[in-house]
Structures are given as C-alpha cells and as structure tokens.
Amino acid sequence: MSAQQIVFLVTAGVIVISAALVVTVRNLIHASLWLVITLFAVAAIYVQLEADFLAVVQVILYIGAISILIIFSVMLTRRVMADTGPQRIPQWPLAAVLALLVFGGLAYLLVQVPWPLAPNVDVSDTVLALGEAFVDPNRYVIPFEVATVLLLVALVGSISLALPERESD
Amino acid sequence: MSMTDSNWLFVSLFIAIALVFPAVPVVAARILGPHRPNALKNETFECGMQTVGDSWVQFKIQYYIFGLLFLVFDVESIFLFPWAVAYQQMALFAVFEGLVFILLLTGGLVYLWRKGALEWV
C-alpha cells in the first residue's frame, strides 16, 4: 500500500466515524462539533485530489460559516442540554433497509460504470483556469451571474423569514 | 513527489505541531500546579451572585441574522476570487462581467439596508 492510500484510508475513516457520531450523540452542540471534524476531513480529501481551491473554500464556507450558523441556530432555538426525547423513529428498520438498498445501488454503479478519465491536462493553476472559465461567454458566464441572483434570492428570503416583525410606527 | 504534495505535507505537519504545542504547557501546568477543586471554588462566576436558572439560555435572533448575511456575502466574495486571479489576463468586457456580479451583490446590500436588517435593535 502506498503512502497516498494510507493517508486516504485514514481520512476516510475519520469521515465515517465522525459522521456516525454526528447522528448518534445526544448533545446537539457535540453533534455539530463532530460535523466540523467531518467537514475538515472532507477538505483533506479535496487536498489529496489536488483541488486546493475547493479544499480551502470548503474550510471557509462549511467550517467558518455554516457550522457557526448551525451552532447559532442550535443555541437559539431549543434547550440543548435538556433534550431527553427518543433518538430513533419507530420506522427505523424500514429506513435501514432503504439505506442499504441505496448504498448497494451506488456501490454497484461505482463498480460497473467504466468511469472516463479526464485527459491529462496541465493543472498547474486551477484557480486561473476557473476564473477564465467563469467569464468566458462560451462557458460559464451565465451560471456565474445566475449564481449571484440565486444567492440574492436566498438572502432576501432568509432575512424576511428571520427578521422579527416590527411594530408599525 | 510533486510540488503541491510537498507543500501540503508541510501544512499538515505544521498543523499537527500547532495543535500539540499549546497543549504541552497546559499539561505541564496541570502537573506543576495544585489541583484541589471544591464545590465552592468551582461555582460559575456571576459577579458574586448565585447563578439563576440554566446557563444555556436563549439569545437574540439578531446574532443569527448577521450570521446569515455573512454567509451569503462570504459565498459571493469567494466566487470573485477566481475572477480576481484571472483579472490580469482579461479583456475589458470580462471585467465588466465581474462588475455586474459585484453590482448585484451591492444591490442585495442596499435592499437589506433599506429593509432595516442592518440595524441593531
């Protein structure tokens, strides 16, 4: 086994274990902290795929922003320490069967499909290539501009939901 | 071993060291220092008062709103980084495409301002 494979297996192991802990620990704050570890390990996977930009963005957005928001919302919405409800829903055997089926299907696809490999392009500066693709009219300029509109809509929507009603004055 | 590999090797080694280093004096302090906890000493500090109720109380929604604002602006500015890297190689119209992006972002900020979402109430 090469060093690369060992590093990958360790990272993947961290992802699986911490992800399992996210859904099994009782304390919601602990669950979100385990989620941070999961997300960090995913960033490590991106690094191993030589997707530096994506790895850094993963850390900025998912750890620096989204996990903080998750912790905020956990603290704002409920009494985290006093939760004693059941952790399983009654239909869990059915859900387990479904999950296994989906996993089996995905695993089957993974093995069966002959995945095409990207041509061996020079990836010395992926960020530069990405930037040029963003503004190239023949490539991604429309998705690039639509993304900002989408984010704007998300912003307006979330603010109108979260902003408390003002007394009319 | 490629250049990126050895760079990230350094990063991971350094982060491992960075996590261990601050922990060393804490462990040392635990060994060197006294450790005699008692119920009175361990009480939470609240300006000499007994703690009333649960410590994990709920806070203002305002904190959450600023968190949401931050998230959207963060995502948008990160979209701009590849554009900024490619800026030197761009024609003027491509720069304008980036500027349209920034203007839409500014439009969102103006909307929030007018809506009063930026007020701390």
Place this chain on the structure above:
Amino acid sequence: MPEFSFGNIAVYAYDMIGWVLVSYGLDPKLVVIIQKFLAAFLLANFALLTPIFTIWLERKIAARFQDRLGPNRVGPYGLFQSFADILKLLTKEIITPSGADKVVYFVGPILSVAPVLGIWVVIPFASTMIGANLNVGVLYSVAIGGIGTLAIMMGGWASNNKYALLGAFRAASQLVSYEVPLILALLIPTMLAGSMGMQDIVLAQGTWFVVYAPIAAAIFLVSSLAEIGRAPFDILEAESEIVAGYHVEYSGFLFAIWQLGEFLHAFTISALVSVLFLGGWRGPLADLYPILGIVYLLAKTYFVYFITMWIRATVPRIRIDQMNNLNWKFLVPLALAALVLVALVDKLLPASLAGSARAWAHFASNVVLMAIVFGMLRTESRRLQNLSAPAPVAAAH
C-alpha cells in the same frame, strides 16, 4: 553537496541536512518528511515564542502611552517580566467550573492558538523561504483564521456561564461580520498580483500595494483588528458589561493560552499586512541576500504592530450597534466601491504606463474615492447632529 552561500544560509542548512541524511542511505522521501518536520518545528517555535517578547513590548509601549513606566523590575527594562509571568501561571491551579463541558472546555483555547499559528505556513520570510507556497495562500489564511471563531464559541459555550456564552455570541457575530470586508479587501491584492499565492503577491510589489490600494490596506487593517478582538473592537470581552466574555471561567495556563492566541494573532495580522501591502521581504539587496528579507519583513511587521498598539491605546471601545454599523454600512460598501474602482482603473490605464507611475495613478483614484466618502460621512454626521431627539440607546444584548 549543496553550495554554501551566506546570503541564503537558512536554505543552505535545510539542503545540507537533506544531503547528509541521504548520504547516510535514508530513503529520500523520508528525508523530505524529516526536513519539512524540522522546518515546521522551527517555524512554530519562532511564532509561539514571539509573544513572550511582544507581550513585554506591548506592556511597555501601552505604559508609555498612558504616561507610566510599565514593567521595569524583572531584568533590564523589565525584559524578563514575561518569563516570570509564565512561571507563575504554570504553577497556578486550572479550575474547571462545575457543569462545564470538560473536553470542549480544554480544546477551546488550544484550538484558538492552532489556527493563528497555521497562518504562518503561508508567510514568505524571504524569496527562498516560505513554509508552503500554496497557490491559494490568501484564502488559506482566511480559512484557517476562521476556525478561531469556532474555538471562541466552544470556549464560551463549555464554560457553563451566561457571561461567557454572551461573550461568545458577541465574538462570533463580530468575527464573522468583519470577515466580509476582510475578504473583499483581500480581492484587491489578488487582482493586482494576478495570483493568490503569497510569494507571487510579494514578487508583484515592485511598488508596494499600499500605494496602489491605500483604501484596501486600511480596510484590511481595521477588519483584522476586529478579527483579533482588541480595543476598540473588544466588546466581546468588555469587562464592564460581560466581565471578560468568553474566557471569564478560564484560569491558570488555560487562560494564558487564550491570551497567547490573542497576542500571537495581533502579531500575525501585522505580518499579513506587511506581506500583502508593504512589500513583505522586499527591500534593498533582499534579492541577492535572501537572509535580509527576514530582517525587512520583521521590521515592517513590528511597525504595523506598533500601529495596532497605538490604535488600541488611543480609541475607546465602540458599542455593539456601532460595531455593526461600521462594518455593514461603512466598510463593506467601501470595500465594494474600492474593488470596482481598482478593477476599472487598472484596465483603463494604458499598458504603457508601468511601474511607480501606474501605482501613483491608482493612488490618486483612491484619494478621489476617499474624498467623496468623507464628504458623504460629513453630510450624514451633520444631519445626525441636527436631529432633535437623541438616538435610542442600544439594548444590552
């Protein structure tokens, strides 16, 4: 055998260690790991031990600002004061408050220092010396710095104290808010250098970027000050309101670790400002003798550090609503305007205009924008002064 050169002595030592180990018959891959580990170990030691000196420096300078003498008993000029403090803190009891979330309580402060330390990976000390020349260096520094926010939330939450939790909330909302102008300001050096790599940014600064983009430099400095949570942005640990904020329950060396993180962060952002806007290691003869680069970088870093101390000693603490207004209604729009300005001016200037002339053209456009902004601020403040009723007082939290 690597060739000796005095100007590049650090790299020579690095190569020499590798050469000696390989000649002993070690696997070259393993040797690279050993070399990298030694370099990382040295760098981490340098960064972590610096606060021992800067804490003394800061106490001394803050004292002078306040017409005091500062520490002057332990050693010459009180130089050994920090060592005495460390010894004292090492022998203090670490009290864990009852009901605290123990593991999170211990991990919090450690996780506040580690990311700040991690920023040093991408700081170029000389043309030949940088921990890791990542091509996403700028974003890496933001990403790893963002983990500090999480550490503060962990510490505040785990303490089982309302003040601590309130401090953590304030901290998180302040730190995430000021990340927006910080990132927007970082876009400008990225744009001018055409790269996110720190080394490329330094190499692009034939004329320092502070001339190209003084507004971006100022925004970066101010939002970095907010990121470290020092005066005037220290509402997250305002003694008179919420005692000490997120670290109120911490004692002994765990408390010292929080403080270490803060001082190290202050020094680190000074280094970042120097690298991004003040030309980093650049200076006379730094190309020929890379070792000089370290001297230049540290000189610039201490200069910026002095400015942060100056601001800390001068400006009073701002209120939470002022903190938000300054960010969302001033810094963010200004950063967006500066970004548009630089993007347009740099493309519209003729390509023949190069070097410092180009830089000063940028500077002039920045001055015009600043004049407009100050004019608007002046009108607005006149309007507020003429309002009859005083503005309502902000709610406590």
